[in-house]
Amino acid sequence: MSRIPGWLTIIALGFSLALTVNVTAEDGKHKTTALRESKDSFLFGVYHVSWIKNRYEPQRYDDLNIVVSNGLNAMVAGLDPTSYKTNYEFLEKSREKNMGLIAELYMPALGISIDLMKSYPAIIAWQIGDDFNVTNSSNYATPETLKARHLLAKKHDPGHRTYASGGTAICKWYRSFKDYHGCVDMIGMQVYPVGNNVDFLIKDALESSYQLFRTRVDELTGSGIIPVANLQSFSWKEKPALFPTASESRNMLYGALAAGVKGVLYYAFYEGKKINGKMTLAEQCPPLWEEIGKQAVEVKAIESFLKEGSCTQLKTQFDKVHASLWKKADKSLLILFSTERKLSLEIGIILPGSESRKIEAVFKDRPAGMLLSNGIISGNIGPEEVHVYHIKE
Numbered sequence: 302m303s304r305i306p307g308w309l310t311i312i313a314l315g316f317s318l319a320l321t322v323n324v325t326a327e328d329g330k331h332k333t334t335a336l337r338e339s340k341d342s343f344l345f346g347v348y349h350v351s352w353i354k355n356r357y358e359p360q361r362y363d364d365l366n367i368v369v370s371n372g373l374n375a376m377v378a379g380l381d382p383t384s385y386k387t388n389y390e391f392l393e394k395s396r397e398k399n400m401g402l403i404a405e406l407y408m409p410a411l412g413i414s415i416d417l418m419k420s421y422p423a424i425i426a427w428q429i430g431d432d433f434n435v436t437n438s439s440n441y442a443t444p445e446t447l448k449a450r451h452l453l454a455k456k457h458d459p460g461h462r463t464y465a466s467g468g469t470a471i472c473k474w475y476r477s478f479k480d481y482h483g484c485v486d487m488i489g490m491q492v493y494p495v496g497n498n499v500d501f502l503i504k505d506a507l508e509s510s511y512q513l514f515r516t517r518v519d520e521l522t523g524s525g526i527i528p529v530a531n532l533q534s535f536s537w538k539e540k541p542a543l544f545p546t547a548s549e550s551r552n553m554l555y556g557a558l559a560a561g562v563k564g565v566l567y568y569a570f571y572e573g574k575k576i577n578g579k580m581t582l583a584e585q586c587p588p589l590w591e592e593i594g595k596q597a598v599e600v601k602a603i604e605s606f607l608k609e610g611s612c613t614q615l616k617t618q619f620d621k622v623h624a625s626l627w628k629k630a631d632k633s634l635l636i637l638f639s640t641e642r643k644l645s646l647e648i649g650i651i652l653p654g655s656e657s658r659k660i661e662a663v664f665k666d667r668p669a670g671m672l673l674s675n676g677i678i679s680g681n682i683g684p685e686e687v688h689v690y691h692i693k694e
Contacts (some may be wrong), residue, residue, distance in 0.1 A: 343604035344425075344529065344564030345597050346401070347582075351535075351572040356389055362394060364570060367583050369398045371590065372597030376565060377428060382405040382417045395423035403428055403464050403566075411450060413455045420459040426487060427454050430465030434476040446483040462486035466531055469513045470500035478517055483526040489566055492515045492553065493533040496543040507549065507640035507685065508621050511556035518561040529564035530557035534582055535572055536590060542576045542585070547592035548685040554596055555638050555687045557639025558607060559614075559625040565600070567593060599664060601688070603627075606634040617650055622682060626649050626692075633692035635660070637671070639682045650678040655692060663689040 324508070334679045336379050347368060368376060376395070380402070382388040395402050403426040406414045411429070418424055429450040432440040442450070442465075451463045466489030469476040478488055492500035492510045501509050518528045532553055536542040545553070554565065563661070576585045600607070610627035617624050621641045627634040639646060652658075656676045662669035668688050671680035682688060 304625065318319075341416055342374045343600055343607050344375050344401070344566070345600045346373045346377070346403075347534070347563070347567040347593075347600070348377040348531075348569035349571060350379055351569050356571050356573070357385065358390075361391060364581065365391070365398065365400065367393060367581070367605075369400055371583075371594040372601070373593070374399070374597075375401040375403065375425065375564075375566065376570075377403045377405055377471075380418065381407045381410065381414060383407070383410050383413055388418075389421075392418065392421040392423050396421065401425040405431075408450070409684055410454055413561060415454055415457040419461065422669070425463055426462040426464040427458070428465065429454060429463045429485065430467070432468060432491075434467040434478065434481065435474060436476055437474045444480050444484050445615065447481060451485050462527070464489060464529070469517050471513070471516070472500065478520040478526075478686075482521075482526065485526060487527040487529055488521065489529045489531040490514060490557075490562070491531045491568070492557070493535075493537075493568070494530075494553075495545045495549060496537040504642055507552050507556065507642070510553045511560060511623065511640060514557045514560035514562060527564065528562045529566055530554075530562040532557065532565060532567050534567040534593065535569055539574060539576050544586040544589050547588055550589060550592050551596060551687050552638055552640065552685050554600075555636055556640070559612075559623060559636055559638070561612065563607070600690070602663065603634055605629060606632075610634065615650055615652070616618060617648055619646055619648065622646060624678075626652070631694075633658075633691055634663070635678070635688075635690040637678075637688040637690075638682065639686050641684050643684050644675045645681055645683045647681055648679065652676055652678050652692070657694065659693050661691045661693055663691055 337586065349364060380388045384408060400423060402423045403430045404424060415427060430442050430447050430512065432438045433442040433447055435441055447465060463485050464487040465485045469492055469625050492513055494506035494510055514530065521528050533545050536544045557565065571581050579585045594595055594611045606627040610629035613626045615624035615626055622637070622639045625636045643653050652673065653676065655673060658673065660673035660678065668683065668686040671678050671688060671690060
């Protein structure tokens with residue numbers, strides 16, 4: 302996946318096939334999760350490397366252990382067993398640790414690679430495009446090209462999904478996801494605002510992230526394509542390094558969830574450059590890596606709502622305060638978040654049909670304090686804060 306702003310590109314390997322076949326939408330309401338066995342876990346993972354950079358044994362096994370110990374359940378990994386026989390060992394190690402893999406493949410060997418790996422239980426999807434909708438990139442894939450790759454992958458392996466990652470900023474060189482209906486099973490939505498002054502204004506970065514996710518998820522409505530958030534966990538520059546803060550990261554995560562994404566993949570664990578003398582995210586920015594681990598625990602705790610619940614957006618009196626209510630059977634989950642960077646705000650939100658219900662914070666040691674009385678949720682929400690509550694009888 303490219304981490305470069307829209308005006309800059311990276312070199313990719315071209316591939317196309319002249320195929321035309323109708324593809325039926327699997328779930329027009331995005332209720333399917335991204336893991337192969339959706340009953341197991343909500344996809345919450347990380348890209349192992351930046352694009353197809355080399356980081357193999359023994360570092361790759363060390364990285365796998367670190368990612369597993371932080372509570373994540375998926376990795377996007379460069380896997381080309383036609384060149385690297387040790388990929389089979391990595392596939393087996395991943396299975397042992399219950400780690401799902403999205404395989405980033407060398408496109409000219411797509412069918413061969415799939416045949417070699419499709420029986421391994423660790424595989425959850427095949428990556429068939431990176432920056433696929435960035436029209437000024439050599440990675441750019443027309444809808445016809447991406448669909449040809451998708452159909453080739455399905456021909457070799459109907460049992461796994463295809464995945465492609467694309468740019469989201471509203472600019473002329475990022476093609477709409479609407480153009481790619483029927484061309485892929487899962488789309489990763491790249492939102493990397495921190496330090497990216499090309500596509501984002503810093504003061505509005507969190508709000509822009511949320512609105513971008515809403516816009517891009519809406520573009521997939523009715524397509525059956527699963528929307529996946531690609532969230533920033535890197536620094537655009539080496540000096541000075543500027544990673545998302547823990548607060549920014551959590552805010553962007555919950556903004557993406559509120560917008561309707563059905564999986565999360567952070568980008569990236571390893572980029573091949575030193576920051577502060579270190580090589581991996583866990584070493585370069587321990588506070589962010591620790592925060593991502595906490596998020597993994599939180600997502601696991603609320604995943605039944607994310608997978609199976611219906612979500613309603615509630616009105617607030619502030620443009621940068623957002624409220625989403627998930628309902629599942631007789632249970633409800635409320636997420637409040639503020640994209641304000643400096644201001645604390647007193648809010649009052651009408652919660653219909655809640656006159657006899659109670660509000661209870663889901664996570665200890667996280668912002669809370671809202672009250673529910675006579676159908677009104679009220680209280681203070683600080684800058685960049687996220688609040689998560691159960692609404693109970």
